[in-house]
Amino acid sequence: MEKRTPRPGGDDTKSHSERPEGGGPLTSVFIIAASEVVRAGLETLVGADERFTVTGSAADWEVLAEAPPPDVVLLELGDASGISFAELRNVEEAGADGDAPALVVLMADLREERITAALDFGVRAALPRNSTSGEILAAIEGAAAGLIVIHRDALDALRDVNASTAVTAVTPSPSSEESLRDVDRLTPREVEVLGMLAEGLGNKEIASRLMISEHTVKFHVSSIFAKLGASSRTEAVTQGIRRGLIML
Numbered sequence: 625m626e627k628r629t630p631r632p633g634g635d636d637t638k639s640h641s642e643r644p645e646g647g648g649p650l651t652s653v654f655i656i657a658a659s660e661v662v663r664a665g666l667e668t669l670v671g672a673d674e675r676f677t678v679t680g681s682a683a684d685w686e687v688l689a690e691a692p693p694p695d696v697v698l699l700e701l702g703d704a705s706g707i708s709f710a711e712l713r714n715v716e717e718a719g720a721d722g723d724a725p726a727l728v729v730l731m732a733d734l735r736e737e738r739i740t741a742a743l744d745f746g747v748r749a750a751l752p753r754n755s756t757s758g759e760i761l762a763a764i765e766g767a768a769a770g771l772i773v774i775h776r777d778a779l780d781a782l783r784d785v786n787a788s789t790a791v792t793a794v795t796p797s798p799s800s801e802e803s804l805r806d807v808d809r810l811t812p813r814e815v816e817v818l819g820m821l822a823e824g825l826g827n828k829e830i831a832s833r834l835m836i837s838e839h840t841v842k843f844h845v846s847s848i849f850a851k852l853g854a855s856s857r858t859e860a861v862t863q864g865i866r867r868g869l870i871m872l
Contacts, residue, residue, distance in 0.1 A: 650674075651768045654688065654725070655681040657700035666698060669757055675765060688725075695768050697725045698760075700753065701732060701742075726767035730755065731778075739778050740842075744826030749773035772856045810851055810869065817844045819870045822861045 653676050657663045663681045671678045679694045680687075688697070728749040729742055742750050748767035751759060752775060759775065766773040810818075813834075820830045827841045834841070845857070852867075854860035864870040 650677040651696060651764065652677050652679045652694040653696045653698055653764060654679050654694040655698045656683070656685055657681070658683050659700070662700055666700070666760075669760065670698065670764065673761055675761075693725045695725060696728055696764050698728045698730070698764060700730045726770075728760075728763050728767050728773075730760070734778055739774075740827065740838075743772075744828065749775075750778045751775040752777050770858070810848070814844050814848050814851070815864075815869055817841065818848055818860060818864045821845070821848075821857050822864065822870050 653670050655663055655666045655670065655678065657666060660683075663683075667678050667681050670676050680691070682688075685697075685699075724746075726748040727746055728751070729747045730751055730753045731738065731742065732753050734752055739750055748771070749763040750773070751763055755763075755775060763773045763775075816834070817830060820833065825833070827838045827845070831838045831841045845860075848860050849855065852860050852863040854863055861870070
């Protein structure tokens, strides 16, 4: 296992370098890629941006357990990466006490089921490996801010499989009055699914518990998003709690 490559001036507590001229803390990024060449390229790209600081790089996720978690993990899932989606859960759980890093994944395979699996395992941003420098940097910033970032190529892959789901997912959020009216139309099954989203369950786990297909789960999730004016699972759960639909 390749050891973590620390940056100069680092220590063993989670801390941030300051932006020039007192602009606030930098977003810390750790890079994981099987290829040394890819790691070096990504480290150069991210490290050159004044918004970020690269805390290290490695060939696999296990090294994250040896140091405080960064804000973002940039992970290349190439053909030879040797990293499975199940191991993404380990990356997410590398941060204790709710301090897990946001996952930004560069994917070689943009099939719908691969993208869905990545999102189910906690990925915050899914991009193709040939994404531009600007796209990668924007995804890191968005993921660090708590957003879900889907590259247009990944969205096209989802749209090709289920156009109605993709259209629903990008529907603008309704006004407060419209949203409240839509909540009244949330079906009992949708409330049940929303509760399971609050438990952190993925589509496959929800389908198994309710004994329905994953496709049906995706339909329910998309409907919940539209009715609550949410653009992510976290936002949907937050709206559900605020409106008394679910309790934690």
